[in-house]
Amino acid sequence: MPPDEATLTRLHADHAVSVYRFAWSVTKDESLAQEVVQELFLKLARDAAVITTAQSERAVIFTLTRNLALDALRRRSTREDAMQRFADELPAWFLPCADVENEETRMQITAALTALPEEQRTVIHLHVWEDLSFREIGGLLDLPTQTVASRYRYGLEKLRAQKHTLV
CATH class of the missing domain: 1.10.10.10 (Winged helix-like DNA-binding domain superfamily/Winged helix DNA-binding domain)
Known part of the structure; x- marks a missing residue:
């Protein structure tokens, strides 16, 4: 069940800046970090249970951010490898x-x-x-x-x- 608008607004206000900085520290890429932040808040908007059932809201948010950042890096690496294969193939x-x-x-x-x-x-x-x-x-x-x-x-x-x- 999605969270109410006030909860989502609060989550964004409380965590967006620090989540972006953390995502950037993992990805070392501004646009990729922005994508990670967007993906995180979309995930939170779709499923409030991720946060409401957690003991530490901040810990869950940073765990999700880390996982999303690593996934983004893997996707980018895969995409770059594929483009190189395409160039060769x-x-x-x-x-x-x-x-x-x-x-x-x-x-x-x-x-x-x-x-x-x-x-x-x-x-x-x-x-x-x-x-x-x-x-x-x-x-x-x-x-x-x-x-x-x-x-x-x-x-x-x-x-x-x-x-x-x-x-």
């Missing part, structure tokens, strides 16, 4: 369209993606540009993780085959 012409300065190349990429079946295009978009894992995409699309991975692989194979006609 994907053909050079397959770049996010926003990063492509050459209008002709951007149009070729858009055409290549448009030629893919919708389910493959969706998975590639969510994985490459939205940084979602196959598991997250499976949850979003209500598909098994293996199906998502297969659609991604098949889509990449079709894009690689199209590369020869584009370049």
